[in-house]
Amino acid sequence: MxxxxxxxxxxxxxxxxxxxxxxxxxxxxxxxxxxxxxxxxxxxxxxxxxxxxxxxxxxxxxxxxxxxxxxxxxxxATYGTTEGTAAQGNDARLDTLDGKTGGTISTGINVNATGWGLLKPASAWDMESGSDVDGGNRIFKAYFFDDRWSVQSDFYRYSGINSYRIYTYDPNNDTKVWEFRTDGTFLSPGTVYADGTALTSDKRLKSDLKPVSMSLGDIDLLPVQTYTKISPDVGGTTVKELGLMAQDIEKVIPEIVTEFHWNDEYPDLKMVNYSGLTAWLVGYCKLLKDELQAQKKFIADQNTIIVNLQARLKALDGLDA
Structure with a gap:
């Protein structure tokens, strides 16, 4: 150089x-x-x-x-809505998640709206595969897994019997399904614990009132037993209990026994309205009270007769003297 x-x-x-x-x-x-x-x-x-x-x-x-x-x-910059183009800063599409698919939201979501917070329109429902938790009827999914646990929860619509279900899977507790039905009934796969319960019983809601016929011998048709009961859910657990059989109760008090579609294996599971059973037992206690009072009156009458007889016997003894 x-x-x-x-x-x-x-x-x-x-x-x-x-x-x-x-x-x-x-x-x-x-x-x-x-x-x-x-x-x-x-x-x-x-x-x-x-x-x-x-x-x-x-x-x-x-x-x-x-x-x-x-x-x-x-x-x-080539602005547009297709691949290889850029969105402008004032692009209204950046103000909404509408049309977006996939991806991960790494922070919490705060819905600051006076209307609905989460909407799944009717066009998004999969009415043909309503029984499939992985189908198009899932509304919400949450899961956690590591080397020891694999817990999954789903909230989805079940079109089989027109209800909404919360499905959870935990390898330590099997699969559980809570179901909220559109007729107002609720299904729980486990024991429901509460600090208190109250049922409607206002007389203003009731009509066609009739007395219940019963006899003292009816109680003999309701044997109290201990037993092992299985959960009607697939892979359900067993538990030791003391109680009655719905079929036995149905023979005596059919009004408090109904059938419930629990799942496809138990579409007619017999259920007992135990508040109705409590009312029946109140009536039975009243029957026992009436029976007891009748016996007390009978005994009192017998005592009166006995006293009178004793007095007459004494009088007769005096005559003999």
Whole structure:
């Protein structure tokens, strides 16, 4: 490498002499040609000096093709809604999740609205596969898993009997399904604990009142037993209990025994209204009270007869004396 005495620029030791008929576009190494001409490297010449090319470096040369920020945005950005295009800052699509699919939200969601907070329109329901928790009827899904646990919960619509279900899977407690039916009934796969319960019993809600017929012998038809009961759910647990059989109660008090569609295996599971059974037992206690009072009256009458007989016997004894 040597120095051009006139320009002071570095010149290659093996210069390529240009012919007048040639131009830079015919050369395969423009930078080397510029060095040979004493103009130096193109990148170093133009670095920070866009004014040397009228303030514009073409896009094909690595520039923006514009001399202002606004023109540069317009030249480089292709706005649109398809792949390979950019969304503008005032794009209304950025204000909503509508139309978005997949992805992960890494923070909590705060719904600050006076109307609904979560909506799944009718067009999104899969009415043909309502029994499939993995089908199109899932509303919400949550899960946790590591090396020891794999817990999953789903909230979905079950079109089989028109209800909403909460489904959980825990390898330590099997699968559990809580069901909220549109007729107002609720199904729980386990024991329901509460600090208190209250049932409607207002006389204003009742009509066609009739007394209940019963006899003292009815209680003998309700044997109290201990037993092992299985859960009607698939893979359900067993528990030791003391109680009555719905079939036995149905023979004596059919009004308090109903059938319930628990699942496909037990579509007619017999259920007992134990508040009704309590009322029946109140009536039975009243029957016992009436029976006791009748016996007390009978005993009192017998005592009166006995006293009278004793008095007469004493009188007879006096006559004999």
């Amino acid at each position: 040597s120095t051009n005495k006139q320009s002071g620029h570095a010149v290659a030791d093996d210069p390529i002499y240009l012919q007048a008929a040639n131009n830079l576009s015919d050369l395969t190494d423009v930078n080397k040609a510029l060095i040979n001409l004493g103009l130096g490297n193109l990148n170093s010449v133009l670095a920070g000096k866009a004014d040397l090319v009228d303030g514009v470096v073409e896009i094909s040369q690595g520039g923006t093709g514009a001399s202002t920020k606004e023109d540069a945005w317009a030249a480089l």
